[in-house]
Amino acid sequence: MPGLFDPLTLRGTTFRNRLWVAPMCQYSVPARDGVPTDWHLVHLGSLARGGSGLVIAEATAVAPEGRISPEDTGLWNEAQEAAWSRIADFVRGQGAIPGIQLAHAGRKASTFSVWGDERDGSVPFDEGGWQTLAPSAIAFEGYAEPRALELAELPDVVRAFADAAVRAVRAGFGLVEVHAAHGYLLHQFLSPLSNRRDDAYGGPLEHRARLLLEVVRAVREAVGPELPVLVRFSATDWVEDGWDPEQTATVAAWAREAGADLFDISSGGLVAGARIPLGPGYQVHLAESVGEDAEVPVAAVGLITTPAQADAVIREGRADAVLLGRELLRDPHFPLRAAHELGVDLPYWPPQYLRARWR
Template structure:
């Protein structure tokens, strides 16, 4: 059994790093207290324990795309003045505490991934240098792989979409932070994914929307790349 659980707390409408609304027309969330933060860390741990009980064998903590952990990390959003705001070490504190708490209850052999937005696509926001520094720390805390995405923290981000437009982030983090990375974002063709892996830009290519469009993408990729693939007899008979 191979499965993945993404631990996500969607917080914009209820709780957040501060009481600042995402947009003018958005409702203002409740600012988290230190006690609230500690309770949320415990909630992440409880979710991980339920995942173990359910039989999952991989956990990914979502700290990207404007969700709660990313809100603490980015200087664009984090306006706190306590030990969870201000300088870099404070802004990453919440994520690091979550990672450490979750890692402590997982079996040693169970992979722990973290998804981050490698850059905010906004001047003076979270950038690749901060991501590299964060990844050094996450590796020391027992994170096995960084899922490299980007953006999502504030309105008005300016970026150019294109095939594999985020792959440069997985490449830099892999080389400079010496941690395994996963490449994501508009990777749709088998040859494209294969080239990313063969050139060492990432350790893994994560296919999301393309698998929704084509549930048999993996079989098509194996066929195009001339790799053996094992499928249930019922499926194999349907394809011949």
């Protein structure tokens, strides 16, 4: 089996290793215009400099109403595209593949960011909030009630993802991830707990998966045949009668046929207060299960914090890549340190830092 620092190739792209940066929201656009800032350049650039193979930018809204908070990044206009281009170029210049996660928050949009304001829940209209959208008019606990999307509006959602994917390619990103996890819009369509529609987008699994598959096909067409397309799933809602690993595997196989290349397996986010058994690598078994059942490449994420732990996930064949979040926030150079601890001699230390290299 390969190890953590062996390369991985998807379509026409080769990643220098299998230790990747998970998308992590920064809530750092004070102008509220969706344009990434110098913070994003330094944040993502540091992670690329630190040796990761893929750096995925945070959940980036495909439309203004798709932002989680007013301070989120976007990719629905040319100003945002131009700002992202500078960041993608720098990430690529450090040897990492720049990726971006395209998202629509649905009923979990228009919320206060997790830092900078002590309030929780939905931002009032008179403070810059907006009407949220969802498959059904069912609110996330503590948030404002969303408006159910009309059937005629759904092609606009698909088009927004496709248009953002085109901008991502023009900005220089080498990979696009479709966000269908954590209780956001595409996950809301997938789960029977949040989707009570009685049309072609609700009810049986093939109907609830229809919007996601249309998005994947549209994104694949938008980026062309060479760029990898990932999908992030929450493999389970951790609630009885909700979304589960078996449905995830079924839809992952369908999404692979629609043009997706690898599936980033997380969990939760749809239901407030779900009891999640947190612990080291607590979601790895979900990635392993989806990968085996659907016969698709997968990435594992969730409390992976040590080099040996990350390497074991790959060497044991439980996933094709691992994504780290908080551990990389604590130490952006974790990949360089991990290689040293695992006895791997990396050729991509930044030359400016060579005198600090472990001997």
